[in-house]
Amino acid sequence: MARHNLGTVVSFEVTRTLKKKQFWLTTLLVPVVIGIVIALIVLSNTATDSKVDSQKDATLRFTYSDASGYIDPAIATAFGGTLATDPDQAIADVKSGQSAAYFSYPAQPTKEATTAYGADLGIFDNGKYSSVATQLMVASAQEKIGDPTLTGLARGSFQVDAVTYKDGAVSGGILGAIAPLLFLLIFYVVIVMLGNQMLTSTLEEKENRVTEMILTTLNPTTLIMGKIISLFIIGIVQMLVFILPVLFGYLFFRTSLSLPDVDFSQLIVNPGQMVVGALLLIGGFTLFMGTLVAAGAIMPTAKEASQVFGIVMALVFVPLYAVSLVVSDPHALIVQLFTFFPYSAPVTAMLRNGLGSLSPLESGIVIAELFILGGIVLRLAVQLFRYGSVEYTKRVSLRTVFARSRG
Template sequence: MKSSSRFTANSMNWRKAEMAMGQHNLGTVISFEFFRTIKKRGFVIATLALPVILVLIFALVYASNASTKDTAAAQKSARFAFTYTDASGIIVPAAAKLAGGTVAGDPAAAIAAVKDGTSEAYFAYPADPAKESVKVYGADKGMFENDKYQAVAKELLAVSAQNQVGSPELTAALTGAVKFDSQTFKDGSVAPGVGGIIPPLLFLVVFYISMILLSNQMLNSTLEEKENRVTEMILTTLNPTTLITGKIISLFAVGLVQILVFLAPVGLAYLFFRDRLALPEVDLSSLVFEPGPMITGALLTLGGFTVFTGVLVAIGAIMPTAKEAGTVFGPLVAMMFIPFYTFSLIISNPGALIVQIFTYFPLTAPVTALLRNGFGTLNPVEATVVVVELFVVGTLILRLAVHLFRYGSIEYGRKLSIAGTFRRNELAAK
């Protein structure tokens, strides 16, 4: 009964759409597919689920960080008494006294006092701290609070050593407090560094997000009508190319809606609660948006989207059910992540054979080329070749997908034979 009612509902929807699509209006197809998708209960739940979860996580992190800061502040201001022995002669008695320490006459007695709880801590500084360990004994206060003993012992040794040196300049050099300002040059100009790597890599993030959000919908967009047995009726009034193009554009618009919904809580959290959520501060002034890598990144993203869209639509046209299409869908999505297994080679040795194969193989080219583009190892010639290849291959696959959909839309019980569709086409031409 559910299957029958579902078929009837879809048939009625498509009958209404047919009346408006009599002239093969692409805009009508896009509008119909877009609103049909976003009105589904499952889409609304799936789209809102992640933002709601993010809001709850941010709220918990906010509350936890507030509690942690209060605890850390209390611990930082808290003082404790300790005893110490100094065989090195480095420790300054005045500094130790200021920190709450007193000299112990007998190390064994000092350790025994810590054990029986009459003393909170005891530090034993060896004759040569460079070769021997500083022994720290303390009363158990819990895993996190116990760290205070070693921290105080270390700080006391550092302050005393700085006092022995007597030179702020030497102290800064020895403790690593000296700041360095480095500049590198490329083609006679200052190289952008990390600030020039991040912007092009954002296209890789966009590519992954769009494919993760849209790939399953692309696969099922043609299978849904096929499983509901309404494709014959659709194709009597609508050109397959118009239908496929409309579906792709509408799904891309749906993906943009999902991305905006997902990013909204992150953006709000960063703008208003960044300190409490301990989110890293992003200095936008350090980012360098070079025209070449940015344009290349945009073209690689669109080209990769075209290739994967064509492949997914073709799979949907060939397979009779979503269950059978899922067996191919998993390995296809895995192809987007395979290049990361050669991440170190992509960065350090882009001329390696495996990197070159991944750069030009259509299903791994988008991710590999986007990585190389971000890290500056994709030269203009390679970028041009990959971009042209992706758009040409993507267009050919989309044309093949439309051809397969024309014949596969009425194959309900078995997989479509690609070679068989071309034989039918030749017979029809004769």
């Protein structure tokens, strides 16, 4: 009978939520906005590329002076340049509009700045002056060196592939961190999108004055667990809706969006890290959801309960302020405090797990802490809901609840 009731609660809660127009309006708002942003970026990048392509064949008529002696006259002529005999007059010609631009190369280009004078073409188009001046110097330097490969090496144009080892095996680096860090992303999505709904889910029955009738036919534990399971299912639906436009944009508009071409076959998946990440996600979800249910059972109205939600969100995001320290010095005191303090532990531990700095002992302690405390908080939430479900006008007194439970 209990299993049947649990299934009934889950089915009812999921169906009721999915039938709400507000749920779909809120859920679809994010992918629609993402789609609009993708479309605007694609159109903008397409227009920019067309403009760049059209300017490739355009020539810029300019004058120049070269105190360094590195500029090759033949190359300068090919670029559209003419040697200026009087720098002051060249600047005056630019000011009067008789010359498009004037480049003044100093005696030591690596220590002194080259000055490019030109007519104001707008914030973005003005950049072409420095671009042409740079290209002319680079082309002249390459001509003097006479070896394109040597020129590239001198400019640092070569690739270095780093291979690092951990415990005698090749470590994944950033490619090894992507998979376990997905659990952190899921945690944030679930808490941010469903936290407030979990906080107010039990308050709907209380504000509608139907909790007494519900509890005559349904165990409070079954009701609470059914609501948590249903919200997790709804969270999966929301994440799938969010992911679709991102995947669509990556697969079909990767070049237009200037996204990196990631070779997913090169991703390194560490089974141990994935198991730890999954357990931290479930434990953290249990603790935070239990806390929100308990808060909802105490408060008489959703308005008062929303204050608790703000505090919970602060606890979720506080570890991000120390993310640089988590990366650089995971054994620092503040990082250790965030790792073992229950309400900052899920985020900090999942981050450290992804980066490979969470030891097996630390992961075991944090996971045990989250599940044990999460179970205690869930049990407390059920008790609070059982005894506080009929308190319609004031907050539930914890002292009263514990006194009744002992009695």
